[in-house]
Amino acid sequence: MTHHFKTRLEQAHEHGNYKALLDLIPYAKLIGIECTRIGDELLFRLPANKDNIGNPILPALHGGVIAGFMELCAALHLLVFTGAPGLPKIIDFSLDYLRAGQFRDTYAKCQVWRQGRRVANVSITAWQSTAAEPIATARAHFKIGEVSRP
Numbered sequence: 644m645t646h647h648f649k650t651r652l653e654q655a656h657e658h659g660n661y662k663a664l665l666d667l668i669p670y671a672k673l674i675g676i677e678c679t680r681i682g683d684e685l686l687f688r689l690p691a692n693k694d695n696i697g698n699p700i701l702p703a704l705h706g707g708v709i710a711g712f713m714e715l716c717a718a719l720h721l722l723v724f725t726g727a728p729g730l731p732k733i734i735d736f737s738l739d740y741l742r743a744g745q746f747r748d749t750y751a752k753c754q755v756w757r758q759g760r761r762v763a764n765v766s767i768t769a770w771q772s773t774a775a776e777p778i779a780t781a782r783a784h785f786k787i788g789e790v791s792r793p
Contacts, residue, residue, distance in 0.1 A: 656723055661685075664719075671715060674708055678719065685723060687716040689749040696746060704744035709769060709779055713738065713751055717765040717783045720753035725763065731785035734762065738781040747771050749778065763787050 648667055655664040661678035665671040674695055677688040689695070689712045697705025714736055721731045751769040758764075767781040768774065 687751040702746040713767045713781045716751045729788035734784040736783045744778045
């Protein structure tokens, strides 16, 4: 992790504003991810964008955009909350599409189920109208650097 990136991460975490951090990640900028801190949780938002449509007839979001959004949400969640010295590296990602992602804003939340010294397991839920009706759920395993514990 570069010093510049680490500085932006610390500032984002301190102020609860993650825009400057997301601007350093090309894919996040490409699909338009936004992040808001609500208490001890992060809420990720993928604004409706015609460039993210995969099926123009419905119109529906491209499945790869949904998957990329969810994977990046999980990595960012770990980056912000684990205190790991480096960027998390994806080991495994399993996604279940539950319904079509319509052309509207999409939201996601993550939960760390287990975090060891080297591996973390994260679940991700994405929805549009209500969190009780997810459009997709995923499980991800990440390799993380040694976590400094107090």
